[in-house]
Amino acid sequence: MATTEHTEEHQEPTRRDFLYIATGAVGAVGVAGLAWPFIDQMNPDASAQAMASVEVDVSSMNVGDSITIMWRGKPVFIRRRTDAEVEAAKETPVADLPDPLARNPNIGSDEPATDANRAAVDREPWLVMIGICTHLGCVPLGQQGAFGGWFCPCHGSTYDTAGRIRSGPAPANLDIPPYTFASDTTIVVG
């Protein structure tokens, strides 16, 4: 008799089946809902998210000078390039570059990595970049390496005078932060 009952139970969902599934579903949603805060708390918090912008006075920078500032915990390179450096960068065909994208949020994505697109708008000698190697995050050394730009001491990536990757394991050109020239002598990063 018991066997018959069981067979019948399996043929058609019962109230009990519904309750099992409903309980399970509520439980799963509850666990997932509660798990999220515990995962999300690890993301950058409000203080880190605050896009604090940094104002930099570059009036004392001569041609060939570089400075490094901190923005959102990252080093940012500001370089007033020499004419030779600009020329060297301009002469390199974009087709020769491992990463053909400018990676400059100030002019929009998908722009080719020409020197003009990498440099400050209408101020081609000025180069502002996040000083973090796109390989594994080391800080490259300036005016070193085979292309006269930056050289990462960790795993040997070489960047040219426009901060574009030329050789080594790094997959992309040095990133450019959002920035503007507030005046001829002031750069606002962020």
Next chain:
Amino acid sequence: MAGHGTSNYQPKNKVVRWVDSRLPIFSLMNEQAIVFPTPKNLNYLWTFGAILSFMLATMMISGIVLAMHYAANTELAFDRVEHIMRDVNFGWLIRYIHAVGASMFFFAVYMHIARGLYYGSYKAPREILWMLGVVILILMMATGFMGYVLPWGQMSFWGATVITNLFSAIPLVGPSIVEWLWGGFAVDNATLNRFFSLHYLLPFVIAGVVVLHIWALHEVGNNNPTGVSVKSSKDTVPFHPYLTMKDFFALVCFMVLYAYFVFYIPNYLGHPDNYIEADPLVTPAHIVPEWYLLPFYAMLRAIPSKLGGVVVMFSSLLILFVVPWLDTSKVRSAKYRPMFKIAFWVFVISCIALGWLGSQPAEGVYVMLARFFTFYYFAFFLILMPLLGIIETPKPVPNSIAESVLARHHGSTATVGSGEGRPDAAPAAPKKD
């Protein structure tokens, strides 16, 4: 074999009997640590299990004490470590016990793993035992890496930067994962804080997996240098006093080595750059991880693509999980596998070579050599393990552990008798309870 039988345990002490009939903890100890049958031919390589248990306890005790004096804050951490070294009573000793202990722990675990590989301890019925061991190894690496970040020196900071950046190689979600790990846009206070929290947590997770590891061991029993399964009580001796004494003697020898490092060359295995406070603006000329991670670091750098290097590095660990199914030979011990024995030693040399290459700059001939040894590392598992089981003719395997022990003590007479031992039948025979 384990956990069953020996039900005739009768504590003499009344109180012990009273407790044991309510919580059979004394019976459990008696069965698992006193009368537990162990193969009578275990050599000193089998003492590393006990040494590792000792190291885990040492690291937890010294670590808990260090945490009482440390502060996981980027402004304070570096100074707090020096405070431990100079101001805290015996702080220098406890810190060196902990820092050198990490190296000793990894030395012991690598010996333990190499022993398992050589004597085929990963083969049926010990697959789960082996896989739990791999889980412990990975947890140890994560714990060791996060612990190295805590002193907040230059190597701490840049090691953390490079290792967390590995995850940025994952397509699409990589950069988000890295920011999630950092809790910011660079390795910073949030990162240090969470690494401290996890560094404190993970040893307890390891301890939990160690319990499972020992449970699995005591269910299937120890492997032994012949790789032949235990067949009768003639093959075994009780754990106590035979193995407790042997483990204890090995542990004392190990502690002499450990103490030599702690008292005479405590910084020998560290990097001088870690005595420079972390500076996010200056990358050290040459970033190297701790020595026990160098082989994996060499593999990462051997591959010219970012994602490829990361995949190869993680695969080198994950591949260990499937070793029980990659090895097709029915003979467990390399003692009776002439070709596998050579392959094994070349593998050991490859690992050491990769370790050395990981400490060298990633350029020129070093990269080429790293590629060669990385290839062998994977070829050992993926090509040689499956292939040798098919093409190799194993030497005759003794019929039993007792026979092999007697053969050793009575000259060659029993060796002749062992000639009939079929290489495939003996080790594969499942044990009877």
